[in-house]
Amino acid sequence: MSLFWFSHTALEPESYRSRLTDPAAGGYASFEGWVRNHNEGQPVTRLEYEAFESLAVKEGERIVREAIARFGVLHAACVHRLGSLQIGELAVWVGVSSHHRAEAFAACRYIIDEVKHRVPIWKKEYYLNGDSGWVNCERCASAHR
Amino acid sequence: MTNAAPLFGLVLAGGASTRMRRDKAALEYHGRTQLEWTYELVSTLCLATFVSVRPEQRNDPVRARFPQIIDKEDEFGPLAGIAAALRAHPKAAWLVVACDLPFVTEATLRRLVEARDPERIATVYRSSCDGLPEPLCAIWEPAARDAVSQHLAVGKLCPRKLLIQSDCKLIDLVDPHALENINTPEEWQAANARLANKRTEGDSSEEQRTSISLRVQYFAVLREQAGRSEELLDSFARSPSELYEQLRAKHGFSLEPSQLKVAVNDEFSDWNVRLQHGDTVVFIPPVAGG
Numbered sequence: 001m002s003l004f005w006f007s008h009t010a011l012e013p014e015s016y017r018s019r020l021t022d023p024a025a026g027g028y029a030s031f032e033g034w035v036r037n038h039n040e041g042q043p044v045t046r047l048e049y050e051a052f053e054s055l056a057v058k059e060g061e062r063i064v065r066e067a068i069a070r071f072g073v074l075h076a077a078c079v080h081r082l083g084s085l086q087i088g089e090l091a092v093w094v095g096v097s098s099h100h101r102a103e104a105f106a107a108c109r110y111i112i113d114e115v116k117h118r119v120p121i122w123k124k125e126y127y128l129n130g131d132s133g134w135v136n137c138e139r140c141a142s143a144h145r
Numbered sequence: 146m147t148n149a150a151p152l153f154g155l156v157l158a159g160g161a162s163t164r165m166r167r168d169k170a171a172l173e174y175h176g177r178t179q180l181e182w183t184y185e186l187v188s189t190l191c192l193a194t195f196v197s198v199r200p201e202q203r204n205d206p207v208r209a210r211f212p213q214i215i216d217k218e219d220e221f222g223p224l225a226g227i228a229a230a231l232r233a234h235p236k237a238a239w240l241v242v243a244c245d246l247p248f249v250t251e252a253t254l255r256r257l258v259e260a261r262d263p264e265r266i267a268t269v270y271r272s273s274c275d276g277l278p279e280p281l282c283a284i285w286e287p288a289a290r291d292a293v294s295q296h297l298a299v300g301k302l303c304p305r306k307l308l309i310q311s312d313c314k315l316i317d318l319v320d321p322h323a324l325e326n327i328n329t330p331e332e333w334q335a336a337n338a339r340l341a342n343k344r345t346e347g348d349s350s351e352e353q354r355t356s357i358s359l360r361v362q363y364f365a366v367l368r369e370q371a372g373r374s375e376e377l378l379d380s381f382a383r384s385p386s387e388l389y390e391q392l393r394a395k396h397g398f399s400l401e402p403s404q405l406k407v408a409v410n411d412e413f414s415d416w417n418v419r420l421q422h423g424d425t426v427v428f429i430p431p432v433a434g435g
């Protein structure tokens with residue numbers, strides 16, 4: 001089963017969830033990242049995600065494998081959206097099934113935190129005032145202008 | 146280049162050297178005054194070579210022994226020297242080189258001569274700092290004469306502004322530091338130290354250094370700043386670190402290397418790994434998934 005992949009179309013959590021079912025599982029935890037309409041006080045109208053896909057998939061799979069080994073869960077997976085997204089759309093989905101709930105929550109949290117920090121994915125925000133900017137890169141982008 | 150004008154050389158030595166507090170033309174870098182050294186370099190590529198001086202400098206001992214072209218009394222700055230040369234020999238094109246560029250080599254000048262486009266008013270290097278034309282290590286064609294005179298006549302002294310507005314051919318530097326100029330005693334000392342280092346390196350490894358073909362892919366803010374998602378290039382860079390500095394100079398990237406990670410052949414890599422012919426390199430801006 002794939003551990004980490006990208007989707008260029010709307011995410012479908014129901015279909016991903018069904019891949020994690022297991023008679024030995026006593027629980028399932030998931031996290032959904034949604035596109036919100038503001039960031040750091042600025043009204044946001046839409047987002048664009050871009051990835052260095054070949055390396056991002058490798059690094060994403062490493063993270064999911066680490067989570068499975070570290071927390072002893074049964075199954076885990078993560079899907080990230082790419083392209084242009086509207087407010088309210090799903091940007092990322094993480095799901096974990098395990099014997100007990102505690103490790104499912106912990107593994108889920110670990111995966112989303114590590115993905116945010118380690119996987120080469122970039123987010124460009126488009127603001128209500130017409131500006132746009134690469135998140136975490138704002139200073140460099142404005143210095144260049 | 147059958148109809149190209151013959152190439153003459155002009156070494157600019159009319160500067161006031163205000164910040165240096167002593168004559169830049171007389172500074173020694175390569176065991177000779179910079180004026181002598183530059184003159185010799187330019188002479189190897191040109192039919193005739195002159196030194197551009199202000200009227201009051203003509204009998205100065207550092208300058209007196211060279212053939213001179215003297216600025217008009219009422220024109221100032223490096224553009225005055227270029228104007229005087231274009232008027233003195235109206236059928237010649239001029240390889241113009243300032244005498245405060247200690248890192249210029251024969252290869253720097255030869256590349257300019259080879260890239261020369263006599264149909265444009267000038268062939269010039271693109272600055273590795275800001276991407277703008279570098280007028281003081283450039284070939285100026287006879288057709289530039291009227292534009293230069295008019296520019297000066299309305300009190301404009303900046304040769305760079307003239308080139309920005311004109312149809313000139315821009316080429317990229319191989320060594321991004323080749324046109325760094327020297328304005329203060331501190332910079333002069335640092336330049337001499339760097340040249341000494343280069344000479345020792347040159348004796349051993351420098352000679353055998355060959356370029357390798359690399360593929361660079363760009364993402365996010367770097368893709369936007371480079372204006373492309375990938376490029377193929379021949380580079381002398383030995384490590385991702387050297388390659389980034391080179392590409393940063395070329396594209397004006399705003400990110401410091403410390404803000405980036407680097408990947409070679411689709412795997413995270415060290416900045417000092419030795420690059421191999423055919424490698425694909427990606428510089429990774431701060432990520433923001435989720």
